[in-house]
Amino acid sequence: MRRRLFFAWGLGVAACAAGCGAERVTRSAAGLRAGYSITAAERRWTHVGEAFAGAAREAGYETGAGTAITVTGLGALASAELNNGQSLPDTATPLSRLAGDVEVVVVPADSRFRDFDAFGAHLRAEPGQTPLAGGPEGEPDHLLFGLIARGLGADTRQVDYTGYPTSQEAVVALLSGKAAAAAGLLADWRESINTGKVKVLAVSSAARVPELDAPTLLESGVRVDFTDWAAAVGPENMSDESRERAVRMCDEVTGSPQWAAACRAAGWLSIPLSGDDFGRWIGSEVERTRAVLRDLGLIASTKATTCWGSCGNGH
Missing domain, CATH: 3.40.190.150 (Bordetella uptake gene, domain 1)
Structure with a gap:
């Protein structure tokens, strides 16, 4: 950590x-x-x-x-x-x-992870080589990645997560290449989504969010409703x-x-x-x-x- x-x-x-x-x-x-x-x-x-x-x-x-x-x-x-x-x-x-606030898993627009399946495969195979970002350690963003790793069958203790005090700092970390993916409230990432700087790989809720072209984690094979x-x-x-x-x-x-x-x-x-x-x-x-x-x-x-x-x- x-x-x-x-x-x-x-x-x-x-x-x-x-x-x-x-x-x-x-x-x-x-x-x-x-x-x-x-x-x-x-x-x-x-x-x-x-x-x-x-x-x-x-x-x-x-x-x-x-x-x-x-x-x-x-x-x-x-x-x-x-x-x-x-x-x-x-x-x-x-x-x-x-x-409840919906959370999203996001990557930079030019990420090599074109969809959640690609991200999930990498996280499962190399959790220690998939840098993740979000809010402070132990808080909801981190919990979500822990649940995702567990659902994928990854070694959860090897998850490479950096927590940031604010969502703005997490955005900067993702866009500057310090993280391969991030999690956070949809509201906090909406501007970056709307401007095309990031893309949403999945949403944490059981149902899709109408305005987003992104699957749920459940649809992506991860049994998480969060x-x-x-x-x-x-x-x-x-x-x-x-x-x-x-x-x-x-x-x-x-x-x-x-x-x-x-x-x-x-x-x-x-x-x-x-x-x-x-x-x-x-x-x-x-x-x-x-x-x-x-x-x-x-x-x-x-x-x-x-x-x-x-x-x-x-x-």
């Missing part, structure tokens, strides 16, 4: 950052509604948090006061694992998955009654036309999943993330205790 950049968000602190005060009940045009203080754990989730709060207000909920709801996501979950911290289900109450997701969580010691009310609010908001419009405008995938189903999903996501970080050599093998999803390596 070329370098490691670890960032800790402190999931437990973030989940109660807005305070865990008692719920307030207010009357609005929609009737009797609970109040919620909706905040983002970090800047990266600010826009999602604002859109979620806006859709909640449209649904008649008071926002800015009441039960604390924190918008967090995959990056924080991975950071906790990297820093041997408690994972999200241990430090907060999972409520609902909200939205988004850089954001979710709503409550305080760690949330009562069952408060949790049930908050889950109902999340269901109403993420099923609303206002939320759908906000996701379309921002280019997010609306991927709602709430309550017990979300709790089970987040548990599997913890295990998936932990397994990939272990395979990449970023955490000790003893960190993972159970296998995830379609793991075929006998872990």
